[in-house]
Every structure is written in structure tokens, then in C-alpha cells.
Amino acid sequence: MGYGFTLDDVAHLRSDAGRAALAEVAELPLTDRLADVTAARRIAGERSAAVLETVLLRRRAAAKVDGAAGWLFTDDALQQATASPVGRHRAARFAGRVVHDVTCSVGADLVELARVADRCVGSDLDPVRLAMARHNCGPDQALVRADALTRVSRASAVTADPARRDSAGRRTWKPSDFLPPLDELADTYAGVDLAVKCAPGIDFAVAPWADEVELVSLDGGVREACLWTRGLATPGVSRRATVLRSGSPEWTITDAEPDDCPVTAPGKWVVDPDGAVVRAGLVRHYAARHGLGQLDERIAYLTGDVPPPGVRAFRVVEHGHYTEKSLRSVLRKHDVGRLEILVRGLDVDPNTLRRRLKLSGTAEMTVVLTRIGSGPVAILCHAERT
CATH class of the missing domain: 1.10.10 (Arc Repressor Mutant, subunit A)
Known part of the structure; x- marks a missing residue:
């Protein structure tokens, strides 16, 4: 705590x-x-x-919040604080708006909103966090102590980041246990444009009032789901994945794009889509955009002759039916001593398997263990940055 x-x-x-x-x-x-x-x-x-x-x-x-060397935090506030690049991305939809951050905590989202909004106000029930927000955001930032379920401003756009821990401090996945509860928050601000930051593992079905659900990843890790409503949502889009990478342009994909892609045997490359794409249910859309096929319609591994640019993809060396014995033989043939094991669709623990394989070679490779149809398959690859 x-x-x-x-x-x-x-x-x-x-x-x-x-x-x-x-x-x-x-x-x-x-x-x-x-x-x-x-x-x-x-x-x-x-x-x-x-x-x-x-x-x-x-x-x-320091690795999460810009300017953290001069900030004040509590432990819980830091755990829940949005990483600055993700906060900047989310704040962009509020450009030029009058915005109220109704769970501002120590101000990690508020400082990003202040850069783009016409005006913004932050509120929180915790007086200590508000005092820290005053320090972090500066003396000109409007702050007020208020319950998020009580409307205290006339802002036409509202953002919230409910606490996802119960009264005992344990992490909770039940939206009714969020502070404030998710449905009560939606009811309170039913008449305004609302954005709610949630954990990426949330079941989207618990928020039928959300017009658009956006999954955001940063440098390969899925950081959040954002539930957008009304004028903050994108017309014609119900699901979006946005990928942020340090030093690279961000990109996004939505369910408004085509999703026609074949199911095909392993080609020259195997591609593991970014976690935001997988979590948003946009694997087929991503495959269609890049001319790829699925290895199996239920599995999120893709394959093709040309991988997308700027991703870590896997050049196929050989593939076949997976058993531990057959894999051990293939690894000896290729003198593999260092092995990355990727698993999807099979009940295999990579660390346990690696110990049993007793690798002793000099080469470094990747094996993708997955299911195609009803059969387990091992695909031996070289990992490369495209």
C-alpha cells in the first residue's frame, strides 16, 4: 500500500x-x-x-511519467497513473474542448489535457492527491474536491479513470467494484461526451453504453482500454487498436476496415500481431491490411510472404507436427542452444519445456507452438526486425 x-x-x-x-x-x-x-x-x-x-x-x-523527477506521488496513484505517451494520445481527442477530469488524482492525465483543451478542471475526493496535483500541475490549474458521481462543472466533455481496487486494496475486475462504479459513472454523465480509462482485460460487454472501445499499447505492452461515448467516439467505429512505439509513428486500425483474409498453411513468415490488435479483436482486419493469412481462424498468428514494415516477425525455417521428441530432434539438427518459445492455443509452459529440451547448441532461434485445426504444430523461425 x-x-x-x-x-x-x-x-x-x-x-x-x-x-x-x-x-x-x-x-x-x-x-x-x-x-x-x-x-x-x-x-x-x-x-x-x-x-x-x-x-x-x-x-x-521516471520511465512512466514525463518530468517525474519533480513530481509528488502516492504509491497507489503512481500504479494507476497513465504513461505520458498514452495520456497524450488520449488527450488529443479533447483538443479545443472544455474538459473535466473527474478522477484527476495527482494529475498525470490532467497535465496532458491542459496542453490541448480550451479549458480543463480536475477533481478528486482525496485531499492529499489534490494537493499533490496542485504541485504537479502548477498554480493555474483549476482543481476542486468533489465526488466523481456529483456533477460540479458545465464541461461538455468528461474523462475518468476509476480505481480498480476494492476496499481492502486488492485488484478487482468487477466494474461494479470500481471506484466509482462503471455503470454509475456512465449514468451520471449520460448527457455529455465521456471517456473512461479501464484496464485492457475488461470484458467490453459490461459497457454497452460505450460507442467505441480503443485498446492502446505502448512499446509492445497493452496499457489500457478507453471507452468513448457520443461526440468523442469515431462515427462508424466500435473497436479500435492504437499502437504507440518510442521513436516510431503511431498507427491505428479499426473494425470499419475490411477483414477478408484466408486461412492458409505457414508461408515464409509468421507474424504475431501487437497485443492491442489481438485484444481489440482486429486480427483479421490487420491481416487484410497487410495481405496476410491466418494459420487457424481461432488463433492470432498470421502468415505470409511479406511481413508488415517495422515489426518483429519470424522467418520460417521449417515446420511440422509438434511433439516434444520431434522438436528436440529439429533443434539438434539446427544446433540450437538459445530458444525463444512462443505458445498460443496449446497447453505448454515455455519455461518448463525449455528445461526439458536440454539445449546445448550455439544457434539462437524461435519456435512458435500453436494449433492448426486439431493438430499441434511447431514452426522453427529466425526472429527479425522488418
């Missing part, structure tokens, strides 16, 4: 003495808990726990 910050802690961390203590503790290696606590107490006295926790949270946040 992390350290329980108070308003007095936040006031101290924002003071000259607090900033000086944070800077000094930030110079420590923080690799020995006992030594770290002792040093923090020497530097920050009775506020040592708040100072030490803040430095640790800032280090964790």
Missing part, C-alpha cells in the same frame, strides 16, 4: 526545507534499506519517511 502521506507531508515536501531534503536523499544509492532509512532520518528528521518514499516513487515513475 505504500506510505500514507498527509497534507502536512505534502506541505513540507513543497517547502524549501523539503526540497532540500529531497535533493539530498536523491543522491543516495538507496540499495540498503537499513542504511537508507538511517541516512534519511539524519537528513529529514521526522519527515524522513515521506521524503524517502517520494524519492523512491520518483525513481519508479
Whole structure:
């Protein structure tokens, strides 16, 4: 659960003495808990726990939130905070709008909205998080303490990120246990354009009021599902996958595109679509866009003679019926000593299998274990960046 910050802690961390203590503790290696606590107490006295926790949270946040070195967080707030590239992507739909972030927490989404919105306001019930948001977002940001289920602004566009933990702090997947509950949130803002950030594993059927569901991945990891309504949704689109990669242009695919693709035997390449595409149910659409076929209509592996540009694809070396014995023989033939094992559609644990294979060669390869029809198949490949 992390350290329980108070308003007095936040006031101290924002003071000259607090900033000086944070800077000094930030110079420590923080690799020995006992030594770290002792040093923090020497530097920050009775506020040592708040100072030490803040430095640790800032280090964790560095890969997630832009400018995190100067931010204030709680542990829970950091866990739920949107990664900055994902927040920027979501905020783009609010450009020029008057927006209310009704679960603003410490402000990770709010700072991105402020860059593009005509005006924006943030609200939260937690006074500590609001105080941290004031620090993180700056003195000009409009903030108010309010329940997300009480309408306190006239904004025509609302965004929310319900907490997905129950009263005991355990992660929950039941929308009725979200804080605030998902359906109550939708009912409260039924008359305005609403966007709700959810975990990517949510069952889309629990939100029949959502006009568009967007799955977003960042650098290969699926980060969120966003439920869009009314004027924030794209006409004619009910499902979208958006792929963000550092240093590369973002791209998106929707269910408005064609989904005609064949089911075919393994070709020259095997392609594993981005997780956002798979989770959004757009594998066939992605295959049709890139001239690929499915190995099996129930499995999300694709194949073809030319892989899409800019992806990690697998050049096929050979393939055949999978048994552990036959795979071991194929790996010996190709002198494989380092093996990446990808599995979909079979009950195989890659780590357990790798130990049993007892690899001893020098080559590095990838094996795709999957099901085509009713039979298990092993496809030996070289992984390449296209």
C-alpha cells in the first residue's frame, strides 16, 4: 500500500526545507534499506519517511511519467497513473474542448489535457492527491474536491479513470467494484461526451453504453482500454487498436476496415500481431491490411510472404507436427542452444519445456507452438526486425 502521506507531508515536501531534503536523499544509492532509512532520518528528521518514499516513487515513475523527477506521488496513484505517451494520445481527442477530469488524482492525465483543451478542471475526493496535483500541475490549474458521481462543472466533455481496487486494496475486475462504479459513472454523465480509462482485460460487454472501445499499447505492452461515448467516439467505429512505439509513428486500425483474409498453411513468415490488435479483436482486419493469412481462424498468428514494415516477425525455417521428441530432434539438427518459445492455443509452459529440451547448441532461434485445426504444430523461425 505504500506510505500514507498527509497534507502536512505534502506541505513540507513543497517547502524549501523539503526540497532540500529531497535533493539530498536523491543522491543516495538507496540499495540498503537499513542504511537508507538511517541516512534519511539524519537528513529529514521526522519527515524522513515521506521524503524517502517520494524519492523512491520518483525513481519508479521516471520511465512512466514525463518530468517525474519533480513530481509528488502516492504509491497507489503512481500504479494507476497513465504513461505520458498514452495520456497524450488520449488527450488529443479533447483538443479545443472544455474538459473535466473527474478522477484527476495527482494529475498525470490532467497535465496532458491542459496542453490541448480550451479549458480543463480536475477533481478528486482525496485531499492529499489534490494537493499533490496542485504541485504537479502548477498554480493555474483549476482543481476542486468533489465526488466523481456529483456533477460540479458545465464541461461538455468528461474523462475518468476509476480505481480498480476494492476496499481492502486488492485488484478487482468487477466494474461494479470500481471506484466509482462503471455503470454509475456512465449514468451520471449520460448527457455529455465521456471517456473512461479501464484496464485492457475488461470484458467490453459490461459497457454497452460505450460507442467505441480503443485498446492502446505502448512499446509492445497493452496499457489500457478507453471507452468513448457520443461526440468523442469515431462515427462508424466500435473497436479500435492504437499502437504507440518510442521513436516510431503511431498507427491505428479499426473494425470499419475490411477483414477478408484466408486461412492458409505457414508461408515464409509468421507474424504475431501487437497485443492491442489481438485484444481489440482486429486480427483479421490487420491481416487484410497487410495481405496476410491466418494459420487457424481461432488463433492470432498470421502468415505470409511479406511481413508488415517495422515489426518483429519470424522467418520460417521449417515446420511440422509438434511433439516434444520431434522438436528436440529439429533443434539438434539446427544446433540450437538459445530458444525463444512462443505458445498460443496449446497447453505448454515455455519455461518448463525449455528445461526439458536440454539445449546445448550455439544457434539462437524461435519456435512458435500453436494449433492448426486439431493438430499441434511447431514452426522453427529466425526472429527479425522488418
